[in-house]
Amino acid sequence: MLIDTHAHLDFPEFSNDLPSVLNRAMQKGVQRIITIGINLASSQQVIDLAHRYPQVYATVGIHPHDAFLMDEEALSIFRSLAREDRVLAIGETGLDYHRDRQPRAIQRKCLNRQLEVACDLKLPVVFHIREAFDDFFDIVRPYAHSLGGGVLHCFSGDWNIAVKALDLGFYLSIPGTVTFPQASKQQDVVKKAPFDRLLVETDAPYLTPVPFRGKVNEPSYVYYTAKKVAEIRGCTLDEVASQTTSNACAVFHLNDSSTPRSDNES
Template sequence: LDEDAEERLKTLAAEGGRVVAIGETGLDYYRSTTPEEIQQHAFRRQIRLASGLNLPLIIHSREAGNDILQILKEEGVPAAGAVMHCFSGGTEFAKKVLDMGCYLGIAGQITFKNGEEAREVARFAPLDRLLIETDAPYLAPAPFRGRRNEPAYIVRTAERLAELRGLPLSQVAEATKENACKVFMLV
């Protein structure tokens, strides 16, 4: 994130409320060829940008949980909040980011046969801190796994979340809609 890009983001954010969050930003130590130090520097700048603009932050974390936590402790979660996009950590990591005020984005992994850790987090986290997301075009929920994901499939994730929590689909849909409206200041 160079200064020109940061200025363009500030300009976009100032244009009539079209920008509802900063991100997706964060750290990816799994496949990224960008050195960790550069990723960390950019992440810190985007945290500061979100804080300065009073916008929530959408955080990507892959194989980088400890550094995400450390940077969030040092920089602080923006007052407007943060979403751990497509959350893939366990309940211990979930508890730490929830305690910092973050929301968790729940995606298709909760429908996968090997998605027990994701299901455990979906049962563990308070419903008022969950969002449902697709991560399209990736992570299509069962029975569409292996296909290109699309927004229409989000209902499968919502159905599975409702089942895991023993709640009616309508209650999960309403709660996650309210959460999205709150974090993205849509109402």
């Protein structure tokens, strides 16, 4: 069993054949998928998907590219969405200094607001951090032990940055880019990190792993990321699947079961 801890099933790439996408995932042993909110509309959409499909769970977040949206009215709606059934976490939220689509001060304010909600609700947070680790650690450190946990999505830092995240109790989520020949820094982190702090993800429809690079990514392809993690760590795919599933269940407070629960199960 595998868990894809980060996908965007509400994106247009999946609008015409989502049932087929989910079926292909199940055939590859991907029995749970966490689909990620990036703004208020997206967060509502992923909640709806989580209610429709028992193997899908949701998060509620405002991406740094949309940080300007976080006014008082949006914050009220955000809090309400975060309390919805089948919402596992806040995110994705964070800082993106690579594209800088929003002023950095606005990004930092939006991140702080979402951290406050996460602390209030004792929810873990899924972080999107690009070229902003210094500011990220300065902001998150005072909150870290009041959160329900933390995940550095699509982890792109080196080992020194990984250590700082691990010291705060956070998890490192490994995407399909780890399969790329030039991903030596990411592969080094996978080799050195504690096994009980690693997750696997697709970030579908983006970051498609080898051997499907260049195509639309989908949750079934997390299998190939897990296979690469096994190769790097010198263990079996089954061991990676078991450990990363256990890790995902721990940080997202999921029931560690091989069978997804539907809404009408008690």
